[in-house]
Amino acid sequence: xxxxxxxxxxxxxxxxxxxxxxxxxxxxxxxxxxxxxxxxxxxxxxxxxxxxxxxxxxxxxxxxxxxxxxxxxxxxxxxxxxxxxxxxxxxxxxxxxxxxxxxxxxxxxxxxxxxxxxxxxxxxxxxxxxxxxxxxxxxxxxxxxxxxxxxxxxxxxxxxxxxxxxxxxxxxxxxxxxxxxxxxxxxxxxxxxxxxxxxxxxxxxxxxxxxxxxxxxxxxxxxxxxxxxxxxxxxxxxxxxxxxxxxxxxxxxxxxxxxxxxxxxxxxxxxxxxxxxxxxxxxxxxxxxxxxxxxxxxxxxxxxxxxxxxxxxxxxxxxxxxxxxxxxxxxxxxxxxxxxxxxxxxxxxxxxxxxxxxxxxxxxxxxxxxxxxxxxxxxxxxxxxxxxxxxxxxxxxxxxxxxxx
Amino acid sequence: xxxxxxxxxxxxxxxxxxxxxxxxxxxxxxxxxxxxxxxxxxxxxxxxxxxxxxxxxxxxxxxxxxxxxxxxxxxxxxxxxxxxxxxxxxxxxxxxxxxxxxxxxxxxxxxxxxxxxxxxxxxxxxxxxxxxxxxxxxxxxxxxxxxxxxxxxxxxxxxxxxxxxxxxxxxxxxxxxxxxxxxxxxxxxxxxxxxxxxxxxxxxxxxxxxxxxxxxxxxxxxxxxxxxxxxxxxxxxxxxxxxxxxxxxxxxxxxxxxxxxxxxxxxxxxxxxxxxxxxxxxxxxxxxxxxxxxxx
Numbered sequence: 001x002x003x004x005x006x007x008x009x010x011x012x013x014x015x016x017x018x019x020x021x022x023x024x025x026x027x028x029x030x031x032x033x034x035x036x037x038x039x040x041x042x043x044x045x046x047x048x049x050x051x052x053x054x055x056x057x058x059x060x061x062x063x064x065x066x067x068x069x070x071x072x073x074x075x076x077x078x079x080x081x082x083x084x085x086x087x088x089x090x091x092x093x094x095x096x097x098x099x100x101x102x103x104x105x106x107x108x109x110x111x112x113x114x115x116x117x118x119x120x121x122x123x124x125x126x127x128x129x130x131x132x133x134x135x136x137x138x139x140x141x142x143x144x145x146x147x148x149x150x151x152x153x154x155x156x157x158x159x160x161x162x163x164x165x166x167x168x169x170x171x172x173x174x175x176x177x178x179x180x181x182x183x184x185x186x187x188x189x190x191x192x193x194x195x196x197x198x199x200x201x202x203x204x205x206x207x208x209x210x211x212x213x214x215x216x217x218x219x220x221x222x223x224x225x226x227x228x229x230x231x232x233x234x235x236x237x238x239x240x241x242x243x244x245x246x247x248x249x250x251x252x253x254x255x256x257x258x259x260x261x262x263x264x265x266x267x268x269x270x271x272x273x274x275x276x277x278x279x280x281x282x283x284x285x286x287x288x289x290x291x292x293x294x295x296x297x298x299x300x301x302x303x304x305x306x307x308x309x310x311x312x313x314x315x316x317x318x319x320x321x322x323x324x325x326x327x328x329x330x331x332x333x334x335x336x337x338x339x340x341x342x343x344x345x346x347x348x349x350x351x352x353x354x355x356x357x358x359x360x361x362x363x364x365x366x367x368x369x370x371x372x373x374x375x376x377x378x379x380x381x382x383x384x385x386x387x388x389x390x391x392x393x394x395x396x397x398x399x400x401x402x403x404x405x
Numbered sequence: 406x407x408x409x410x411x412x413x414x415x416x417x418x419x420x421x422x423x424x425x426x427x428x429x430x431x432x433x434x435x436x437x438x439x440x441x442x443x444x445x446x447x448x449x450x451x452x453x454x455x456x457x458x459x460x461x462x463x464x465x466x467x468x469x470x471x472x473x474x475x476x477x478x479x480x481x482x483x484x485x486x487x488x489x490x491x492x493x494x495x496x497x498x499x500x501x502x503x504x505x506x507x508x509x510x511x512x513x514x515x516x517x518x519x520x521x522x523x524x525x526x527x528x529x530x531x532x533x534x535x536x537x538x539x540x541x542x543x544x545x546x547x548x549x550x551x552x553x554x555x556x557x558x559x560x561x562x563x564x565x566x567x568x569x570x571x572x573x574x575x576x577x578x579x580x581x582x583x584x585x586x587x588x589x590x591x592x593x594x595x596x597x598x599x600x601x602x603x604x605x606x607x608x609x610x611x612x613x614x615x616x617x618x619x620x621x622x623x624x625x626x627x628x629x630x631x632x633x634x635x636x637x638x639x640x641x642x643x644x645x646x647x648x649x650x651x652x653x654x655x656x657x658x659x660x661x662x663x664x665x666x667x668x669x670x671x672x673x674x675x676x677x678x679x680x681x682x683x684x685x686x687x688x689x690x691x692x693x694x695x696x697x698x699x700x701x
Contacts, residue, residue, distance in 0.1 A: 036527075037519065038518070038522060038626050038627040042528070043527070043528060173672070201671070201672050202671070203672075205631050206631060206674070207618075207621070207631065208621075208622075210414045211411065211414070211663050211664075211665075211666025211667050211671055211674060212666060212671045214414065215407060215667055217406075217547075218406070230529055231623045234623050235621075235622060238621070239621075242539070242540060242549040242552070243547055244540060264528040264530070267528075267529075267530060267531060268530070268531045268623050269531075270531070
């Protein structure tokens with residue numbers, strides 16, 4: 001009997017101890033929404049997934065966050081807003097994730113943040129460039145990635161440096177595309193008066209862009225700005241080249257979407273991208289902090305591929321969630337949001353901090369996202385060999401820009 | 406000169422639309438159902454052409470008939486496995502004929518998109534050009550060499566198919582089944598065989614269309630969705646089941662979209678077909694070459 005009386009409390013105490021240790025070892029679930037199937041940009045989705053997995057491995061190999069491993073739970077959005085909304089709903093309500101990240105398409109992000117805001121769950125936007133995402137003013141939403149206003153300023157400054165008089169942009173019919181095309185117009189009006197600018201909206205699903213291109217043949221612009229994701233961007237470049245509109249000695253192409261580091265870029269464009277200027281968020285010649293070098297090395301070891309911008313953006317998204325939990329010593333939304341608002345942390349691309357300016361696109365945005373401009377100078381050129389014509393934080397160096405002969 | 410550019414572009418696009426729409430029209434003529442997986446036959450043809458040329462390094466002129474063969478076989482297999490219950494009595498077990506066709510072809514469409522996405526991958530692949538001349542300049546006109554040659558091949562295929570249907574033994578049987586399935590059956594025509602030929606031919610035509618456009622529209626797994634929607638519009642405009650009607654409607658739509666994209670608005674270009682469709686449904690519901698019919 002004594003042994004039985006002694007046995008029950010011991011068993012209960014043991015059970016508690018086991019439960020406590022089990023809880024301590026419970027993984028921290030992070031929800032990920034990416035496009036893993038068409039019509040979304042699966043190229044981007046794959047790069048984001050790779051970046052998150054590299055970051056998760058680095059975190060977990062170092063012992064996790066406050067003793068718990070990070071577990072990524074994926075949902076495929078297909079780049080469709082309704083599916084993104086449902087995906088975030090499922091991740092929060094069924095999977096009980098502590099934060100959501102990974103989104104790389106603005107339209108899907110705009111749908112996803114509504115759900116994250118409703119449930120008050122931190123949402124780290126990896127690559128939705130649309131300014132509207134921050135303009136909503138949701139405290140749960142943080143953006144350590146690029147944003148349309150920054151690209152618009154870069155485009156306007158570049159057009160001014162190039163001495164362009166007539167600029168035409170082709171944008172996709174999405175929040176990102178149309179939003180950026182409008183912002184570029186506003187920035188050109190503000191910073192580069194005298195440049196005539198117009199934009200044409202193209203349907204991502206449609207494939208014949210000639211009716212939009214043919215009117216340019218009579219009076220080609222100085223620069224065509226491309227604001228589209230693949231495969232629409234590839235088709236546009238090919239059809240511009242097919243009609244002899246660009247690239248030519250008269251007309252340059254400026255890629256505002258950063259498509260030159262996509263794995264399928266060269267197979268799809270060939271010489272249609274000759275001398276194209278590229279807005280770049282990553283170039284191998286950009287200086288990287290130690291964490292960036294580690295992520296790049298781990299990615300290359302894992303995939304045998306060269307690093308790309310989305311790798312770093314995705315890795316930073318997850319590192320930031322981990323940092324917030326570590327700093328807050330909690331996975332509660334309010335504590336994580338407070339930690340993120342005060343964060344000053346060196347990630348893969350530089351020191352990240354979020355603006356607290358509440359009005360407009362700056363809210364919870366990392367304003368100093370580093371960028372460069374590089375130029376494609378040969379067909380099938382790897383990004384590492386593409387010519388850097390603008391260093392981070394410096395103006396465009398016109399002496400380095402090559403013109404099409 | 407812009408006018409001529411737009412006209413030529415419109416006619417070329419119209420020819421590709423026609424290649425797609427003829428198959429759909431034939432299927433409707435014979436089986437009286439709409440094949441919702443028709444766009445995926447196009448997609449499979451585009452991939453068969455592109456991947457065979459890229460992976461095996463063979464000439465695109467060999468890849469083109471290979472794509473046709475893949476399309477023909479796919480059409481044949483789909484007809485035998487999925488469409489035959491439509492006219493073999495199985496649907497009388499409780500499933501309505503139209504419901505069966507919609508469900509089975511729609512499911513096939515989703516299946517094919519996803520299987521290609523998983524097996525080949527989501528990335529775009531630009532198909533090889535049929536000729537090495539990137540741009541042919543005739544006076545102030547410039548046109549890509551591939552686009553011009555592809556359009557000529559498409560016209561040739563359309564003419565050959567039209568001749569086969571009009572004059573060949575099996576073509577006449579197809580016409581007979583299209584006019585009256587029961588009557589053709591009573592006259593000794595193997596209606597099942599005619600249906601199989603039509604489905605196979607439709608698959609082949611869509612696949613050739615996809616192959617010819619693979620250099621221009623860089624195929625992805627969902628590349629067939631948009632051309633399929635255009636084809637549905639064309640088949641109704643031309644008159645359900647009418648091959649000449651489909652050809653003329655394709656050319657009209659191609660040219661209208663080309664001019665409308667410039668003189669009305671490019672943003673609304675893809676709605677022009679739907680606008681014309683509404684007008685036709687209001688004022689000439691039988692389409693250009695369709696026959697007025699009423700069933701009780």
